[in-house]
Amino acid sequence: MEQTFQGTTSYVASKELMDSVNIAIALKKPLLIKGEPGTGKTMLAEAVANSLGKKMLIWNIKSTTKAQDGLYMYDTIQRLYDGQFGEEGVDDIARYIKLGKLGDAFDSDEQVILLIDEIDKADLEFPNDLLWELDQMEFYIHETKRTVKAKHRPIVIITSNAEKELPDAFLRRCIFHYIDFPEKELMAEIVKTHFPNVEEALLQNVMDVFYKIREIRDIRKKPSTSELIDWVNALQIGGISADRIRSELPFVGVVIKKDEDLETLKQNKDKF
Amino acid sequence: MLFLTFFYKLRDCGLNVSLGEWLTLIEALKMGLHNSQMVDFYYLARAILVKSETDFDKFDMAFEDVFKSKNLAPDITDTMLSWLDKSDMNDLLHEMNRDYMNQMESAVIDKEDVETKFKDRLRDQDSEHNGGSYWIGTMGKTSFGNTGGNMGGIRVGGQTGYQSAFEVVGARKYKDFRDDRVLTNRQYQLAFKKLRQFSTRLDEPETELNIDGTISKTCNNGGYLQIVMQKPRKNAVKILLLMDSGGTMIPYTELLNDLFQAVDKSRHFKDVKCYYFHNCIYSHVYKTPECENGDWVETNWLFRNLDSDYKVIIVGDAAMAPEELYSVNGNYRGPNDGLSGWDWLLLMKRHFKKLVWLNPKMAPGHAPWREAETAVKGIYPMYKLTVKGLNEAMIKLMQK
Numbered sequence: 001m002e003q004t005f006q007g008t009t010s011y012v013a014s015k016e017l018m019d020s021v022n023i024a025i026a027l028k029k030p031l032l033i034k035g036e037p038g039t040g041k042t043m044l045a046e047a048v049a050n051s052l053g054k055k056m057l058i059w060n061i062k063s064t065t066k067a068q069d070g071l072y073m074y075d076t077i078q079r080l081y082d083g084q085f086g087e088e089g090v091d092d093i094a095r096y097i098k099l100g101k102l103g104d105a106f107d108s109d110e111q112v113i114l115l116i117d118e119i120d121k122a123d124l125e126f127p128n129d130l131l132w133e134l135d136q137m138e139f140y141i142h143e144t145k146r147t148v149k150a151k152h153r154p155i156v157i158i159t160s161n162a163e164k165e166l167p168d169a170f171l172r173r174c175i176f177h178y179i180d181f182p183e184k185e186l187m188a189e190i191v192k193t194h195f196p197n198v199e200e201a202l203l204q205n206v207m208d209v210f211y212k213i214r215e216i217r218d219i220r221k222k223p224s225t226s227e228l229i230d231w232v233n234a235l236q237i238g239g240i241s242a243d244r245i246r247s248e249l250p251f252v253g254v255v256i257k258k259d260e261d262l263e264t265l266k267q268n269k270d271k272f
Numbered sequence: 273m274l275f276l277t278f279f280y281k282l283r284d285c286g287l288n289v290s291l292g293e294w295l296t297l298i299e300a301l302k303m304g305l306h307n308s309q310m311v312d313f314y315y316l317a318r319a320i321l322v323k324s325e326t327d328f329d330k331f332d333m334a335f336e337d338v339f340k341s342k343n344l345a346p347d348i349t350d351t352m353l354s355w356l357d358k359s360d361m362n363d364l365l366h367e368m369n370r371d372y373m374n375q376m377e378s379a380v381i382d383k384e385d386v387e388t389k390f391k392d393r394l395r396d397q398d399s400e401h402n403g404g405s406y407w408i409g410t411m412g413k414t415s416f417g418n419t420g421g422n423m424g425g426i427r428v429g430g431q432t433g434y435q436s437a438f439e440v441v442g443a444r445k446y447k448d449f450r451d452d453r454v455l456t457n458r459q460y461q462l463a464f465k466k467l468r469q470f471s472t473r474l475d476e477p478e479t480e481l482n483i484d485g486t487i488s489k490t491c492n493n494g495g496y497l498q499i500v501m502q503k504p505r506k507n508a509v510k511i512l513l514l515m516d517s518g519g520t521m522i523p524y525t526e527l528l529n530d531l532f533q534a535v536d537k538s539r540h541f542k543d544v545k546c547y548y549f550h551n552c553i554y555s556h557v558y559k560t561p562e563c564e565n566g567d568w569v570e571t572n573w574l575f576r577n578l579d580s581d582y583k584v585i586i587v588g589d590a591a592m593a594p595e596e597l598y599s600v601n602g603n604y605r606g607p608n609d610g611l612s613g614w615d616w617l618l619l620m621k622r623h624f625k626k627l628v629w630l631n632p633k634m635a636p637g638h639a640p641w642r643e644a645e646t647a648v649k650g651i652y653p654m655y656k657l658t659v660k661g662l663n664e665a666m667i668k669l670m671q672k
Contacts, residue, residue, distance in 0.1 A: 019312065020319045023305050027296060027320075034325060077481070077499060084497045124461055164537055165458050171323035172290050178325035 011040065011047030012190045020177035021048055021157075027175065030116075030134055030156035032166075035179030038224025041159040044179075045115035048157065056113040057154075059101035065122045067129030070102035071139050072148075093143045102133060103148055111152035120160040127170035135173060182225065184211065194229050201242035206232055209245060209272050213255065218264045223255040230254045246272045278338045282321065285334040289321050296320050310339070459659045460534030466666040467509045467541070467583065480504050510543040511535060512578060512624070516588030517561040518551040524632040527657060528587060531630075535585075545578065552592045552602070553616050555609035565606050571616060575623045583669045584620065584627040587657065590645040591633075597644050614647070621651055628665040632657040 005021040007013040013021075021044075024031035033041045049056035059070055075096045083090045099107055105114040119127060133139050137150035158174065160166065182190060184207060191203060206228070214222050223231075234251040244250060249265070249272070256262050282289045297320045300306070306313040314335060322331045478501040485500030492498075513535055515528055535544055547557035547569065556568040596602040597613045611619070621627060629652040635642055636656075648654065653668050655661035 016315050019315050023300060023316055023319055026303055026305055027300055029296070032323070080497050080499075124458070124465070164461070166323075167458065168288070168323075172293055174323065175319045176323045177319055178328070 005048050005051050008047045008051045010050075010193055011043055012186065012193055013044070013047065014180070014182075014186060017044070017177060017179065020175060024157075024175040025155055028153055030158050030174045032158045032160060032171070032174040032176050033179060034160050034162055034176070036181055036222070036224055037161060038226040039179040039181060040225060041179060042115065042117055045113055045117075045157045045159075048155065049113040052113070052155075054111055054113050054155070055108070056115060057101050057105050057108075058115045058117060060117050061119050061122045061126070063121050063123070065126065067126055067133075068100075070100040070116075070130070071133065072100055072103050072141055073098045074143050094146075097141055097144060099148070102130075103139070105154040106137060106139075106148050106150040108154070109151060112154050114154040114156045116156065116158045118161060119158050120163045120166065124164060124167075128167050131169060131173065181214075187225070187228070190225060191229060191232055195232060195236065198232060198236065199242060202235060202240075202245070203232070205242050205245040206235065209249065210255065212272060213265065216264060216268050219256075219261050221256075221258050221261060227255050278334070281334045281338050282331065285330045287322065287327055287330050287334070293321050458534075460531055460662060461538055463659060463662040463666055464534055464538040465540070466663065467507075467511070467538075467669060478503050507540045508542050509540075510579070510582045511541050511545070512574070512582045512584045513544065513546040514553065514557060514584065514586045514588075515546070515548050515561070516551065516586075517548045517558075517563055518588075520551075520589050520591050521632075524589075524657075527632055531587065531657070543582075545582070547574075549588070550605050551588075552596055552613035553586075553620060554603040554613055555607050555611070555616065563605070568606075571619070575619070578624075580623055580625050582624055584624045585630060585665070585669070586627065586652065587630045587632075589633050590629065590631055590648045590654070591642070592644040594643055597647065617648065617651060626669050626671075627652055628668050629654040630657040630661065630665060631655070634661075 005013075005018055005025070007018060021031060033044060035041055045056060045058075048054075074093075075098060079090060079093075079096045089095050101114065105112050134156065137153050138147055140147050187207060188203060191198060191207075210223065210228050210231070213219060231251060231254045234254050235245070238251065240250050249269075252262075252265065256265055279289065279294055297317055300316055300320060301313075306316045317335070318328065318331055322328060480502050482500040482502040485502065486498065489498040489500050490496065513532070515532070517528075521528070532546065535541075535546070538544075547559065548561050548563055549557050550563045553571060555571055557571055557574065558564070558568045560567055592602075592613065596604075600608055600610060600612050602608060602613050629648060631645070631654055634654060634656040635645065638646075640646060645654075653665070655665040655668075
């Protein structure tokens with residue numbers, strides 16, 4: 001391995017996560033990342049890109065995204081219009097072929113990180129439609145009879161929120177990592193990378209309350225790392241002193257977003 | 273070969289590790305990605321072989337079993353026991369049974385003789401039999417059927433009671449390749465994709481090319497191109513899912529759960545409503561599978577609030593006792609509101625245009641001894657809850 005990922009100053013990764021990234025790079029396989037919302041799945045790709053000094057391409061998947069969108073688009077309408085008005089170069093189809101994110105990643109002159117974000121949002125068949133392209137790192141443009149082949153195999157990171165089950169054939173080709181919810185020590189470290197000057201007493205109290213909230217069984221939407229960071233930020237800006245956190249739960253709306261969860265929290269107030 | 277043992281152990285534990293993944297792991301080991309450390313090997317193997325956090329536990333068990341056990345002898349018996357416990361290991365079981373039978377040659381059981389008799393009786397038997405000493409049935413003493421006490425007979429489906437039946441009819445090695453097998457959530461989701469009925473919504477941007485419109489506008493425009501765009505079409509299918517959570521349905525809990533998940537995750541429906549009932553539908557349907565009185569909505573409420581174009585999928589074994597179906601006091605858990613279960617089912621049928629009934633244990637063909645099932649079949653199209661049955665049901669729901 002020439003380059004390995006070691007985490008960055010702004011992204012704290014567990015050892016297992018770093019290992020998984022390095023395994024995926026070494027084996028040249030896509031890395032599939034799952035985990036609770038807000039555990040930094042998307043940020044991981046950014047951190048890998050920063051750490052390895054590579055460019056990152058993000059392919060955001062939506063429910064309407066098709067595999068073809070990632071490869072290329074043939075802008076027939078533009079070509080029709082251009083043909084009408086006798087524009088130059090209409091006979092050159094290649095002018096109207098626009099590469100998608102995957103195509104860009106293959107066509108890039110340097111190795112890039114390709115993040116396929118929230119792959120489970122797309123149609124059930126979507127991952128299967130990409131099998132060949134991700135395996136062989138190439139695809140064929142029918143209109144121009146050109147094969148786009150990866151000059152440098154991109155490092156592919158795929159995130160999933162487990163909204164849909166992914167097909168087995170696709171899973172078999174991936175390296176899988178599940179981001180556990182961070183333990184307290186790791187969490188403290190994560191918060192400190194965002195707020196290096198955070199008051200120790202404040203952090204301690206916030207974390208205690210935060211983990212207790214997560215422990216309440218009836219909470220529907222468990223608050224995540226990103227919500228904790230927002231909360232610490234809000235408390236700092238509001239200048240709330242550390243000892244008021246437990247008794248008053250100030251700005252708790254940053255952490256708890258559902259009405260019924262707020263209600264549950266009120267009933268459990270004596271626990272803090 | 274400790275290493276190969278690990279591979280088979282993982283598969284024993286229910287992890288579907290493919291050969292490709294295994295070769296990837298070996299390649300990774302060749303590259304030294306495990307850093308010659310056990311803990312790194314653990315994470316390496318897990319990242320490559322396991323693709324869902326729900327399977328981590330199985331992996332841990334297999335890993336501990338293979339790499340931590342010092343004493344191998346009792347370990348083998350453990351493994352054997354787990355084989356005996358696994359329905360998906362039937363081919364192995366099959367083989368072991370045959371070995372066992374070979375040793376039992378003196379036990380004077382002529383396989384061919386048993387098979388001939390079995391075929392004869394399959395032909396002659398015309399009803400369900402439990403506990404007899406001649407016909408094929410459960411708990412009996414003949415060589416046929418299941419949960420029986422006869423050693424070395426032909427087992428007909430069912431859970432294995434005695435493990436010595438030498439021919440496990442109904443548990444075939446290649447059953448995975450058949451489409452009538454009850455399968456996974458993903459296949460259910462694919463089946464539900466059949467439920468599409470497009471209609472145009474108004475609040476969408478125009479992103480699709482209207483070819484006919486474009487051609488006619490362009491012609492009117494003297495041959496100069498004029499593009500016409502249109503709104504994409506959306507699925508307008510609405511689903512009402514009613515699930516039986518009565519006692520006889522308990523063996524199918526996982527199946528129903530899968531089905532529910534599949535409907536829940538199929539996001540292309542315009543609306544999905546899900547309620548539960550206990551054995552039969554009466555004046556109320558419950559909001560939770562526990563079917564607690566009070567936590568319900570009136571069946572009449574469904575009629576008032578859900579249009580008749582909701583597509584209704586009822587899942588249940590239709591194994592009500594006759595009085596549960598026909599008596600106006602048949603509901604022993606809650607109110608009947610003056611109508612029998614049968615009448616409520618007829619009202620459902622009258623209100624909703626499209627209904628199907630999915631039955632996880634439907635008898636094949638004509639089964640007069642299942643009175644309620646036969647009766648329900650008469651008013652609702654009924655399908656067995658398998659991938660094939662589900663597909664057929666979905667097609668039925670979409671028919672004009």
